[in-house]
Amino acid sequence: MKILIVEDEIGIANFLRDGLEDENYSVDVALDGSRGLELATNRIYDLILVDWMLPGISGIEITKQLRKTNKKVPIVFLTAKDALQDTVNGLEAGANDYIKKPFQFEELLARIKVQLRTNEEEQTILSYQGLVLDTSSHQVFKSGVEINLTKKEFSLLYFLLKNKGKVCTRNDIIKEVWEINFETDSSSLDVYINFLRKKLEAGNSENIIHTIRGIGYTIRDRE
């Protein structure tokens, strides 16, 4: 994972670089805004950390320029404790998060991880106990035999499998599979759970989709 630090105070820049390298990130440092913009434009980073108060080209300017050229790299900025107005402008300019100075390094690290995680690639093959779902070919197999699922059935199963071991609340499911403005008192979800169960559990016994009453559903081993 490559991180760019744009920071003019060399002490802070070094502190950040050392800390992040200890965490096995690969780090570049730019000591002023124009160098920062140049690096950010010409190289590929997974995340950019910018001090908001920079001489020359400001953090805001860097953010705006990058967003203008359609770069989606997460940008996190460091801001002085009381520069609240800047914060607002920063978020509007396209920053993803901000951290107030002085900060705990642990907190910075946590924020960085959150940003990197949202960027992570999605799994194309999901599986559970002889059940295989392939997002690229849009196929599902059970014990090697293909099962035909409709679009809704597929995305419902995909969501459950993606979160196997965890409980998916009815709300989570409806939000992800049906998208937002959905009548929450509809019973479509129940019906589709029923469809899926019939197709997946045909023939053999075991439940694959478990109901957690009052909460939602989950795919996991029975205890």
Added chain:
Amino acid sequence: MKILIVEDEIGIANFLRDGLEDENYSVDVALDGSRGLELATNRIYDLILVDWMLPGISGIEITKQLRKTNKKVPIVFLTAKDALQDTVNGLEAGANDYIKKPFQFEELLARIKVQLRTNEEEQTILSYQGLVLDTSSHQVFKSGVEINLTKKEFSLLYFLLKNKGKVCTRNDIIKEVWEINFETDSSSLDVYINFLRKKLEAGNSENIIHTIRGIGYTIRDRE
């Protein structure tokens, strides 16, 4: 995550509520300051969103009152574009962030997330002496054996475990597990303590949930 909105313009209040509910927040709305203060005092929220210009009790007053009673819940306020002086007063009164009207919903959401994130992360695994509670899978194990709990049983146990070592008053428990509009002379709590004890202490040994007569309950080592 529970959010309280205190906003007198019903259109804006509804807009906010719908938007936040789509993001899976659980939302309460108060249409004036005194109702807002009442809710904020008696219920537990993860964040409070207050319009600064309220008839009756103002946003500042609400913030001051809450901070006086030592509530640390993040407070974010919505302020008219040019009320800069109010903004300053608000931050001094104890607000955590503010957003200028008119605002983009996306930005509001970003601010809310920042506030919620800094609010120490919720533990997903809680445990006590061979008892393990996992919020992500909604499972409870005792000595490695899964125990099935209903929603209420689960959230009651969760609350007790979250506060293990401390005494939870009957009121605390009822507020958190049953939410407020509850007949305080009901014996549901007693019944549920009984349910839990039967399931957790089945067969063997030591009490896990101790009664503190006249006060409430606690999970802790015997003295």
Added chain:
DNA sequence: GGCAAAATTTAAGCAACATTTAATCGAAAT
């Protein structure tokens, strides 16, 4: 476009389960 087939949503009845109420019993506190 118009038709048929397939996919999705709605609605209703029902059974299983969760929760509350209420009444009685027992143990601690004054």
Added chain:
DNA sequence: ATTTCGATTAAATGTTGCTTAAATTTTGCC
């Protein structure tokens, strides 16, 4: 001894999710 508070039951009530079937919408095809 009396009163209060909590424990324990059992019964009443409320809620949730499963299952169907029919209604509606979407899709694919001519």
